[in-house]
Amino acid sequence: MSLSDSFSVLRPRIDEATASSLAGLLARAGAGIRSEEFSEAVLASVVGGKRFRALMAHVGYCLGAHIPLEEVDIPDLGAALELYQASALVHDDIIDNANERRGMPTPHRTLAEHHTRRSWIGSSTDFGRHGAILVGDFLFSAAAAAADRQALSLGDERAEAFTRRFADMHAEVALGQYLDIAAEQAPLDPQRSDALRTSDSLEVALHKSAHYSVVHPAILGAICGAASVEAGAALADTLEEVLTPWGLAFQLRDDDLGVFGDPQVTGKPAGDDLREGKRTVLLALTWAASSPAEREALTEVLGVATASPEQIARATQIVHSNGRGAHEEEIARLVEEGHRALDAVQFAPQASGMLRELCLILTSRRA
Numbered sequence: 465m466s467l468s469d470s471f472s473v474l475r476p477r478i479d480e481a482t483a484s485s486l487a488g489l490l491a492r493a494g495a496g497i498r499s500e501e502f503s504e505a506v507l508a509s510v511v512g513g514k515r516f517r518a519l520m521a522h523v524g525y526c527l528g529a530h531i532p533l534e535e536v537d538i539p540d541l542g543a544a545l546e547l548y549q550a551s552a553l554v555h556d557d558i559i560d561n562a563n564e565r566r567g568m569p570t571p572h573r574t575l576a577e578h579h580t581r582r583s584w585i586g587s588s589t590d591f592g593r594h595g596a597i598l599v600g601d602f603l604f605s606a607a608a609a610a611a612d613r614q615a616l617s618l619g620d621e622r623a624e625a626f627t628r629r630f631a632d633m634h635a636e637v638a639l640g641q642y643l644d645i646a647a648e649q650a651p652l653d654p655q656r657s658d659a660l661r662t663s664d665s666l667e668v669a670l671h672k673s674a675h676y677s678v679v680h681p682a683i684l685g686a687i688c689g690a691a692s693v694e695a696g697a698a699l700a701d702t703l704e705e706v707l708t709p710w711g712l713a714f715q716l717r718d719d720d721l722g723v724f725g726d727p728q729v730t731g732k733p734a735g736d737d738l739r740e741g742k743r744t745v746l747l748a749l750t751w752a753a754s755s756p757a758e759r760e761a762l763t764e765v766l767g768v769a770t771a772s773p774e775q776i777a778r779a780t781q782i783v784h785s786n787g788r789g790a791h792e793e794e795i796a797r798l799v800e801e802g803h804r805a806l807d808a809v810q811f812a813p814q815a816s817g818m819l820r821e822l823c824l825i826l827t828s829r830r831a
Contacts, residue, residue, distance in 0.1 A: 467821040470533040471519050478518040481539035481610075482510050482546045489606045501578045505571040505599045509550040512566045516826075517549055517681040518542035523822060524685025527815055528699055531689075538688055540617070544610035544630070545681050551603035552637055558596055559645060560740050561769065567727075572596035604634075614688065621693045626684060633680040640672025647743040648767060652751075654759035660748040666712065669745065673718070674711030678826065682707055702809050706819065709801040714826040716795050719744040723783055725830070735776040738783075741767025745794060750787025758782045799827055 465473075486507060495503045521541050526533045556562075557570040564570060569577070576592025584591070611630050615623040647668060652659050683700045690696035722737030723746065737744060747766075751759060765771040765779040806819055 465532075465534060467533070467818055467825065471515075471825075473534045474519060474522055474536070475515050477539065478515045478542040478546060481543040482518075483507075485540070485543040485610045486510060486547065486603075486606050489602075489609055493602075501575060502595065502599065502602075505574055505596070506602055508568070508574070509554055509571060509599060509603060510546060512568075513546070513549070515542075515546060517545040517677060520678055520681035521545055521685035521688075523818070524682035524687075524699075524703065525689035526685075526818075527682075527703075527811075528686040528689030528691075528696060533818070536685075536689070538614065538685065540610045540614035541684060541688060544607045544614060545684070547603050547607035547610060548634060551600045551607060552634075552641075554596055554600035554603060556641070558593055558600075559641070562736070562740070570596070571599045575599075618688060622687055622690075622696065625693060625696065626687050629680060629684055629687060633676055633684075636671050636680075637676045640668055640670070640676070643668045644672055644743070648741045650743075652759070652763050652766065654756045654763060657752050657754075659759075660743060660751040662745055662748040662752075665743055665745040665748045668743070669712055669715040669719075670708075673715040674708060678711030678714055679704055679707045705805040706802050706809070709798040709805070710823050710826050713795045713798040713802075713823075716745055716791060716798070717827050717829060719746045720788070720791060720795075721830070723780060724788075735765075735780055738762075738765050738776060738779050739767070739769055739771055746783060746787055746791045749790045749794070750783045753786040753790065754782060758786065795827060799823060 490503055490506065518541070521538060522533060522536045525536045525538055525541075529536070553565060554571050557565055558572050562570055563573050572592040572595070574592070575595035576588040579586075579588035579591040611627070615626050615630075618626055647664060650659075682703050686699045686703060687696045690699055719737065719742070722742065722744070723735060737747075747762075751762065754762065761775070761782060762779050765775050768775075771779075802823060803820070806816060811819070
């Protein structure tokens with residue numbers, strides 16, 4: 465069975481565990497008719513998605529326990545990762561003022577519309593944002609509860625390693641998110657080719673996405689699946705070497721899709737990353753290779769929610785002409801770095817083949 469086929473078997477299990485975990489917490493918390501719109505926003509937040517993080521945990525467990533991937537059974541860890549992802553996305557959409565995700569209205573927009581329909585007093589926008597913050601907090605609580613259940617199934621030493629890694633993961637996301645929004649505040653002088661630095665953008669990608677989306681989930685799975693704390697730690701070191709460059713390539717591919725992806729596939733409006741002013745590696749490479757006039761055209765779009773379709777199209781063409789080729793070269797470099805790290809370790813042929821297929825899934829995707 466190919467890795468893609470195994471993922472197809474696992475996704476429905478992950479969906480079921482995630483929904484069940486969330487419904488259980490809503491019931492225990494006492495959600496009722498007065499908070500119906502809140503519960504609906506919470507439940508809608510976990511609908512859809514690729515389930516990459518939970519799937520990465522299954523890969524890590526498979527490597528640690530030496531069992532076929534489709535036989536891995538870690539519902540609590542899978543749910544914890546997907547619930548945390550949902551929490552992070554709700555808060556991310558507030559920060560980015562994003563009105564859509566996966567082709568559906570975001571929680572702050574849904575709750576704002578609820579406020580308007582009910583003719584409540586006050587600002588519907590404020591209510592939507594405040595309510596969505598609480599939706600994200602609730603999802604984080606659900607993630608923590610599921611992670612606690614997973615930790616309780618482990619021995620004391622492994623549970624300690626697991627809880628530390630899980631906490632490190634969400635702490636690093638917060639740091640990466642802060643670095644991301646701080647970078648967006650820096651003024652851009654079109655006369656300066658060095659106003660954006662690729663190294664800064666890579667640092668944000670590492671903390672906000674590469675470790676969180678790929679490395680940490682796989683290591684959490686490895687901790688749960690390994691026969692001992694020592695075996696889990698050794699596997700964690702290996703996975704960090706192999707998966708970190710692939711995790712960066714995963715994020716760089718995401719950045720490419722944020723500009724050039726098909727909205728029908730990605731679920732996000734075309735050029736969304738440009739409107740949000742994301743200081744990505746793709747933008748940094750484009751900026752360095754552009755003329756002052758082209759940089760001026762970019763600044764008319766970056767972080768400008770009211771940028772016209774014509775301005776977005778012009779900026780997209782500049783990125784395509786000046787940055788996309790170098791960006792693809794950087795993705796290829798990171799992919800090769802991970803392959804070299806994989807060649808240097810002693811995985812069984814089947815495990816090695818699984819990881820190579822994983823690299824293709826992570827870095828060659830269209831959504």
